[in-house]
Every structure is written in C-alpha cells, then in structure tokens.
Amino acid sequence: GENVEQHPSTLSVQEGDSAVIKCTYSDSASNYFPWYKQELGKGPQLIIDIRSNVGEKKDQRIAVTLNKTAKHFSLHITETQPEDSAVYFCAASLGGSQGNLIFGKGTKLSVKP
Amino acid sequence: DGGITQSPKYLFRKEGQNVTLSCEQNLNHDAMYWYRQDPGQGLRLIYYSQIVNDFQKGDIAEGYSVSREKKESFPLTVTSAQKNPTAFYLCASSVDEGNTIYFGEGSWLTVV
Numbered sequence: 001g002e003n004v005e006q007h008p009s010t011l012s013v014q015e016g017d018s019a020v021i022k023c024t025y026s027d028s029a030s031n032y033f034p035w036y037k038q039e040l041g042k043g044p045q046l047i048i049d050i051r052s053n054v055g056e057k058k059d060q061r062i063a064v065t066l067n068k069t070a071k072h073f074s075l076h077i078t079e080t081q082p083e084d085s086a087v088y089f090c091a092a093s094l095g096g097s098q099g100n101l102i103f104g105k106g107t108k109l110s111v112k113p
Numbered sequence: 114d115g116g117i118t119q120s121p122k123y124l125f126r127k128e129g130q131n132v133t134l135s136c137e138q139n140l141n142h143d144a145m146y147w148y149r150q151d152p153g154q155g156l157r158l159i160y161y162s163q164i165v166n167d168f169q170k171g172d173i174a175e176g177y178s179v180s181r182e183k184k185e186s187f188p189l190t191v192t193s194a195q196k197n198p199t200a201f202y203l204c205a206s207s208v209d210e211g212n213t214i215y216f217g218e219g220s221w222l223t224v225v
Binding site: 103 | 117119153154155156157158161172203205213214215216217218219221
C-alpha cells in the first residue's frame with residue numbers, strides 16, 4: 001500500500017538553531033501535505049499545509065517545501081524555542097482526497113535552552 | 114466554544130469487555146474520523162464517515178464498530194475482538210471529505 005516515510009525519528013537542537021524534518025511519499029496522486037504538532041497527551045494540531053500547485057509556503061518561523069518530482073516535502077523551523085518541543089507528523093493525501101491522509105511515524109523534536 | 118470533544122480522557126477496561134468512546138463536534142462538519150495511535154507510530158485510520166448514516170472502514174477496522182446517527186456524534190466501540198486495544202484514540206472532523214482535518218484531544222484506553 002501507499003506510505004509516508006519521515007526522518008529523523010528524533011531531533012535535538014539548541015535554542016535558536018533551525019530544525020528540518022523530511023518526508024517522502026509513495027502515492028504520485030497525493031496533492032495535499034499537512035504538518036501536525038502533537039504535545040504530550042494531546043491531539044495533533046495543524047501547523048501548516050501545502051498543496052501540490054505550490055512549491056513553498058511560509059508562516060512566520062515555519063516553512064514547508066514540496067518537490068513533487070522527487071515526492072518529498074520538508075518542514076523547516078527557524079529560531080527554535082523550547083515551546084517548539086513536541087512530536088511533529090507529516091501526512092500526504094491518498095490520491096486526490098484531502099480527507100484521507102497517510103501519516104508518517106513522527107519526529108520527536110527537543111529544543112534545549 | 115467550538116471544537117471536538119472526546120470522552121472519557123482515560124478509560125480502563127478488563128479484557129473481553131466492549132467499550133465505547135464518545136466523540137462530539139459542534140463545528141457543523143460533515144466528515145468525522147477515528148484514528149488509533151500507538152507509541153512511536155503514526156496515526157492509523159480506523160473508520161471514517163462522510164455523512165450521517167454512512168461510514169467506511171479504514172486501514173485497521175477489525176475489532177471496531179462505529180455509528181453515525183447524528184451529524185455531531187461519531188462514537189467508536191472497541192469490541193472484545195480487537196486483539197490489542199490498549200492505545201491512544203483520536204477523533205477528528207473536517208468540513209467535508211475534501212478539507213483540512215482537525216483533531217480532538219484524544220482518549221487513552223487501557224485494557225488489563
């Protein structure tokens with residue numbers, strides 16, 4: 001079946017540094033790619049998303065890039081802060097259905113003060 | 114406040130018992146979903162519903178059942194047939210099947 005690979009599984013950075021999380025997907029029909037942040041014991045929160053007709057999207061310290069040819073997309077967090085510490089999940093839509101998502105296994109980001 | 118409410122937050126059950134997790138949303142969303150999350154794993158889709166009185170199996174539906182009698186409610190029953198029920202269960206909703214998915218706060222189920 002279709003899948004999404006996410007790397008790294010854990011990432012530790014110093015406060016103020018940048019963090020990059022990468023995902024690759026297998027379904028060439030995927031056209032929607034959200035990123036979620038999950039704090040311990042809570043539900044995932046959408047932090048940014050990108051659609052296949054766009055190569056890059058930014059929202060303050062967060063950016064996502066998409067390379068449809070290579071079927072990979074990345075989350076970039078600049079000027080990291082301790083409150084950025086959480087588990088981050090990427091996802092890709094199954095085919096053209098935005099509501100049917102395949103998730104990566106998550107990246108645990110730790111930002112050290 | 115608008116949102117997705119899951120209850121209970123923590124639930125303990127003995128092996129062999131069925132248990133029902135509640136999910137209510139007041140966002141007027143048509144589509145609702147149930148996901149299961151295990152430690153170190155991504156989210157796996159159990160069931161989803163695009164409209165009232167209709168639902169479809171996801172990737173891991175075996176041992177689970179759902180109903181969608183009302184637009185705002187999508188309860189999940191974990192039956193005794195589910196071999197490894199202990200997990201974190203997440204309910205989600207979207208305006209419709211083609212829109213962004215939003216999650217509730219989750220329910221922890223422990224079966225002993």
